Amino acid sequence: MSVSPDHDAGMMSDPSDAQRSLTAAALAFAQKNLDPGTAEREKGDPVKDPAWRALWQKCGDFGLFGLGVPEEYGGAGHDVLTTIMALEAIGQGCRDNGLTLAINGHIWTVLYPILAFGSDAQKKKYVPGLCDGSLVGAHGLTERETGSDAMKMTTTARERDGGFVLNGAKAFVGMGPACDLAIVFAKTDPDKGAWGVSAFLVETSDAGFIRGAADEKMGLRTVPLGPLGFDNCWIPKDRLLGPVGAGMSIFQHTMEWERCFIFSSHVGAMARQLKDCTAYARSRETFGVPIIDHQSVSNRLADMRLRLETSRLLLYRAASLKDKKRPAPLEAAMAKLHISEAFAASSLDAVRIFGGRGYLSADGVERDLRDATAGLIYSGTSDIQRQIIARLLD
Structure with a gap:
């Protein structure tokens, strides 16, 4: 199902023409190059499969890794907000949550720490390769x-x-x-x-x-x-x-960036998930009416939309702070906690909306639920994020 990126929600102002153009290109790239073969890749070995490295190289050739990297090191020099908008579009166009997580991990936990703390020689040696896809971090x-x-x-x-x-x-x-x-x-x-x-x-x-x-x-x-x-x-x-x-100190700096933005593509996945569930609920009939007319189903769709919008708000708020060079430990913890929990909850709702079909692997609905569960653990568990938020209360 081809969809258009929807980034107006959660933004304090309308996206620029350049942002719209980039996100549309990222969505089209993901749909054409990254999404096909997701189910087959899940059954294989990404280390031994040469197709996996080829996909990684395609991401490098597209410029995905270097979106926010200064041009002098081979990047595009975009601000943080534009970068996460493009990564969100990648998640919307690609059902391979493992690949999109790997892309985000590479950017936020390897590229950005080297840019922030690396010597000139280190940046010149490693950043171009990390940007163009020839290196995996x-x-x-x-x-x-x-x-x-x-x-x-x-x-x-x-x-x-x-x-x-x-x-x-x-x-x-x-x-x-x-x-x-x-x-x-x-x-x-x-x-x-x-x-x-x-x-x-x-x-x-x-x-x-x-x-x-x-x-x-x-x-x-x-x-x-x-x-x-x-x-x-x-x-x-x-x-x-x-x-x-x-x-x-480097680790804490890295964790703040990671927690803010490693779920950028998962927010896109939530947008794709909502569109798929809405379309299915309108086409699937029980008792003579589309299931979207049943309150139990429509309530789940409403909750999914609410989770998507609040996740975007937190994601874009964190990007705004980082573009202003401001620290965001509280915002990072809130973004990580909310988006990870929201993706897991919406993934379970998606399985319920699709019913028996959602439990089967054929449609890929259950894959999101399995993938989303990991987000409750990595980059600091949900319990850890709650402790951080409590410590930072005024």
């Missing part, structure tokens, strides 16, 4: 036994011979099994607490780097996720991201 903080308690990490980096020797392992790393470059956090001085963690740019060709096998999972099956290991992995000092001891 990953972000390694979480460990299997630490979860949200990041300071209990056991990965260490000992300074030696003009560099650092990494030992340890990271878990649940999105794109880990397929990445070329990873931002890895490790303790350089365990006695200094939060000031004893540093961030490193690790290339997968580095001796001692161990790429783990992709984990099987409930949803988001088209994005590889798995562990990364480091066995006396030597990293030259010029690949330290930011100064020694700045790792947790």
